[in-house]
Amino acid sequence: MKRQLILENGTVFVGKAFGSEREQMGEVVFNTGMTGYQEILSDPSYCSQIVTLTYPLIGNYGINRDDFESIKPSINGLIVKEAAKYPSNWRNEESIDELLKALDIPGLEGIDTRKLTRMIREHGVLKGKLCSMDVNVDEVVRELKGTPLIENQVSMVSTKESYNSPGRGFRVVLVDFGMKKGILRELNNRNCDVVVVPYNTTCEEILRLNPDGIMLSNGPGDPVSVPEAIEMLKELLGKKPIFGICLGHQLLALACGAKTTKLKFGHRGSNHPVKELITGKIDITAQNHGYTVEESSIKDTRLTITHISVNDGTVEGIEHLDYPAFSVQYHPEASPGPEDANDLFERFMNLMEKNIEAKTLARG
Numbered sequence: 001m002k003r004q005l006i007l008e009n010g011t012v013f014v015g016k017a018f019g020s021e022r023e024q025m026g027e028v029v030f031n032t033g034m035t036g037y038q039e040i041l042s043d044p045s046y047c048s049q050i051v052t053l054t055y056p057l058i059g060n061y062g063i064n065r066d067d068f069e070s071i072k073p074s075i076n077g078l079i080v081k082e083a084a085k086y087p088s089n090w091r092n093e094e095s096i097d098e099l100l101k102a103l104d105i106p107g108l109e110g111i112d113t114r115k116l117t118r119m120i121r122e123h124g125v126l127k128g129k130l131c132s133m134d135v136n137v138d139e140v141v142r143e144l145k146g147t148p149l150i151e152n153q154v155s156m157v158s159t160k161e162s163y164n165s166p167g168r169g170f171r172v173v174l175v176d177f178g179m180k181k182g183i184l185r186e187l188n189n190r191n192c193d194v195v196v197v198p199y200n201t202t203c204e205e206i207l208r209l210n211p212d213g214i215m216l217s218n219g220p221g222d223p224v225s226v227p228e229a230i231e232m233l234k235e236l237l238g239k240k241p242i243f244g245i246c247l248g249h250q251l252l253a254l255a256c257g258a259k260t261t262k263l264k265f266g267h268r269g270s271n272h273p274v275k276e277l278i279t280g281k282i283d284i285t286a287q288n289h290g291y292t293v294e295e296s297s298i299k300d301t302r303l304t305i306t307h308i309s310v311n312d313g314t315v316e317g318i319e320h321l322d323y324p325a326f327s328v329q330y331h332p333e334a335s336p337g338p339e340d341a342n343d344l345f346e347r348f349m350n351l352m353e354k355n356i357e358a359k360t361l362a363r364g
């Protein structure tokens with residue numbers, strides 16, 4: 001069955017339908033990773049977006065129970081050049097078509113994904129809709145232009161209730177803005193006793209849990225649409241060690257008075273080079289973000305830029321010089337992608353350790 005992608009600039013891509021029959025609108029973004037489609041489509045940071053994968057064959061090693069980054073994937077659509085019908089891998093349990101049908105997510109295959117990607121690179125991200133062939137294109141374009149992007153994705157994907165993922169090591173409160181499971185896994189691998197809390201948990205509620213450190217997760221949408229978290233962080237800064245990833249990084253910067261802006265087409269892929277300024281060392285990193293911390297907006301001299309993107313020079317990491325707090329725009333938990341930056345979790349462990357030692361000394 002044919003299906004079309006209609007973009008707000010009037011461009012139409014006609015291809016073949018797979019997955020759910022549902023018609024869905026969303027911001028169309030592209031990811032350049034060559035593998036890791038299961039982790040990408042289940043990363044909650046893509047909530048309500050239509051994701052195009054630039055690698056031409058998707059689904060060839062199938063879908064398995066273990067590689068999901070969230071239980072309930074929240075993308076609004078998936079666009080690929082070719083969706084493999086006969087996946088082959090010892091871990092394979094179902095095809096990408098079966099998965100998208102079960103999740104009620106529409107898919108589109110057989111379009112020129114290179115052309116679509118170039119268009120997004122030139123024009124910037126575009127709203128689009130996956131539709132059947134019998135809709136009126138002009139009407140859909142009008143609908144797309146008249147419909148603003150939704151802004152409450154974090155509340156859609158954050159946990160509603162707090163829960164514990166036990167360990168016998170450091171006590172970490174992990175604020176879930178639409179967390180990838182990989183972050184929790186990295187903390188549990190280091191024996192942390194983790195309490196995962198909803199995005200709107202207050203500073204007081206967090207401190208009552210008596211944590212050794214706070215982890216701020218990734219998450220979807222515009223960071224300024226989570227003002228409650230920015231307020232919470234303003235209060236929390238300096239009281240406990242903080243480590244932020246992606247949306248968590250942007251929220252930490254906002255709490256320190258910096259600003260965020262939207263990138264033209266974002267960084268989404270598994271091979272983004274990032275430079276650590278102090279050593280000159282380059283890490284190849286996994287990324288998925290549409291917003292960035294604006295360098296010129298960092299006015300507080302206690303906030304220092306630690307990492308930048310080698311591709312476009314944007315801010316990729318910050319550190320507070322007075323308080324134990326640091327964050328990165330990329331994904332040290334990988335899933336999917338390279339694990340070059342995994343040692344940042346060690347840095348967080350050391351920060352918690354030092355903070356405990358300092359307190360013990362202060363107590364005499």
Ligand SMILES: NC(=O)CC[C@H](N)C(=O)O
Pocket residue numbers: 045217218219220221222223245246247248288289290291292
């Ligand atoms: N992966 C993330 O946490 C993304 C952060 C934010 N939603 C952005 O697009 O920039």
